Amino acid sequence: MRRRFNRGRTLALAFVALPLAGCTDEIPTATGGDLFPGGTRPATFEVTVPAEEFFRPLGDFTGYSGAREAGFLLVANRFGGALEANTLAQLAPFPTTVSYTQGGTSRTDSVYTFLRGSVLVPVDTSASEAGGAVRLQVWEVGQAWDPGSATWTLAVDTAGARVPWRTAGGTRGVLLGQIDIPAVRALRDTVRVPLDTVALRRMARPDFRGLLVTAAGAPSRVQLGRSLLVSADVRPASASPDTTLSIRVAAANQTFLFTPEPPTSPGALEAGGIASARTLFRVNLGLRVPDCRGGTCVQRPLREVTLNEVSLLFRPVAVPQGFRPLGTTQLQLRRVAEPELGRRAPLGQVVNDVVFVPGAGNVLLGTTFNAADSVYVVPVTQLATQLAASDTTTAALTLLGEPPAGSFGVAWFAPNPRLRIVYTLSERLSLP
């Protein structure tokens, strides 16, 4: 009896368990507006809010960084009618010995002769511009200078000494090499400025003061990578005549000098650039948007609609004196906790919208300002949704370059940004 029951129990369990393995639940779904109970199709609208209804500037601040914090070097010649910039680099010592293998034997020689060489100058073509052919020249610095304090006018500017350049922008010594660049934008990554053996011997001397890289020719602004190198072919004295070795000497200290100082504008909103300009402002999202369904319009607060996309629209304006952005500039919008502290107001969290991109993870939207765009769009939907749902509908924000001094050009925007709101209204769902 017990045995029979157990068999039945086993069969019973299998009877239920097997079909469960294929248990699915797909909702029958049809396509067609007719299936939506009357009026329940959502309706999406777009409004653009002028600055006076939501935006209040709190001030522009700059001077948070300089050439020494920049991740690049620069040369410029009359760019924008005003900008001049030269790059300075102190070289690491040339090697005192060279090693080579001859006849299967490894040898070291402390005497070698230079055959030829070049200065390798990496160029960021996307952040460079020239009105024509540019001559890139490499000079020996004509006087002692301090990499930590040199400015356009001072070779040394420390607490103990202020030594002016004999020539503003860096005193030029001997011309070591030069190259003509017909079109900067057509360059490959690295420019080779050829050096002769005389130049190489000068550079190898212990009293060599460093390189001064300048641009001449057409007005230009050329952004260089922060990794200048000197490459030289040498022949050890003890080696056979057909032996050639290649040595490389890196720059030990690098900086660039420029004039004039970045311009400021009393009207424009500033962000980024070599001085890490930032604009503080306050937004008030206690706004109402129209609901014009059914022929009559009523105004609804943002918390009563679904915000699909809220974006700040900044209109770029011209930046004078050669400081305009070239290519792309990385900017961020951050919260500011205590805007009354002005330039020292501590920065809060980034408020650019975040989207998840497969393979890339969370990606911030609107952080790239392209100088060619007529409108710079910064999506802030998540911030707007948060503010609309809270009692405090205002927030102090700042637009700034990220990382600091990440680009030379500063972005200027008109002082009246707009707010684009895309929102959806849905009929209240109800039972039949």
Next chain:
Amino acid sequence: MRMTRFLRALPPLAALAAVAAGSAAPAHAQSLFASRGLGYPSQPLEGRARALGGVALGLPGYNLSLVNPAGAAGVPAPALLVAFQPDFFTSRLGEQENRSSTARFPLIHAAFPFAERWSASVGYGALLDQNWGARQADSVRLSGRSLGVTDSLASQGGVGRFRAGAAYRAGERLSVGAALDLYTGSTRYSLSRFFEADPTGQTSSVPAVQSREWTYSGVGGALGVHWIPVPALHLAAAVSAGGSLDAEPQGDSTVAGTGRSYSIPVMLHAGASGRVAPGAMVALSGEWSGWSALDPELVASGGARDAWSLSGGVEWDTPDREEAGPAFPLRVGARYAALPFRWGSTAGGNEFPTERALTAGGGARLAGGAALADLAVERGWRGGGGAVLDESYWRLTLSLTLLGR
């Protein structure tokens, strides 16, 4: 002794019940007609009744379909019935064809004999299926360019019925039963608009999603009778009725709005079966539900009418096993039903749909009668009557009854 055996059988019974209850919504998706009125009416039937076209009362022996409170009379030992129902259906709406499948537990029912003539029962069965969805692609014009959107509306949930009842065998020929019905369930509507990706990659639009949920409650009752005027003929009838089915909105009262209340219709069932030849039984049943009482409340969505159905079937079994119940019976049946809720609006000229089905199946008495397994296969069609929606379906019903003896 019976109680001891039942207690020993409790663990597997409880496991089965847990599986079934955990998987059972009041009803799972089975038709786009669920989008009309209060949903698609579900029948809490076990496999034998399904195979006979839907005849669930007036059959020889006890019957644990959740139709006749008197059906539990005569259950020989504590019993648990679980029905499992995979469904494969194709909907044709205009030129669209939508294929889908689902699986659900439409019925779980336990019965306990006590005091010689009495049986108590408690069960849960589906009543209204409200699982359906709609989708529509469209476009909106934003900042001077067209952006694709997809709207979708999903309804999930339904109404089920808990029934606790008692049946009494007044003699060898008459059984009566009464039950208390608790209506329960919920419906969640989700309306969404999704935006296609911004081709410029500058922005990302957040979908608009609105959800609302209502929970249902209501109380009703049922009475039933099973009469055997002559040994070869069984007659049965049942009636259920109630007050109101109250739908209460969930969540923030400022946005949830007010609830609604619907009259629970009177439902009448009558069935009969007769032995027409040794080993052959013919069964017939009819059902009428007074859904038209809800017509004023549902007029905006097309209205409601009284629903009815006719079912019939034949069961064959080995004659010499009749006393112990069928061992491996075979069954065929058919059903015709008038569904209660109109597709579309009255103005649109749409009529009420109907449902036709042909059924077949069989049963098996296993483990010396400790387990009864019944399988039904149903091929059906819904629509017609001017409805723009037509559906066809294959439905399997597998039911297992475990007896604790």
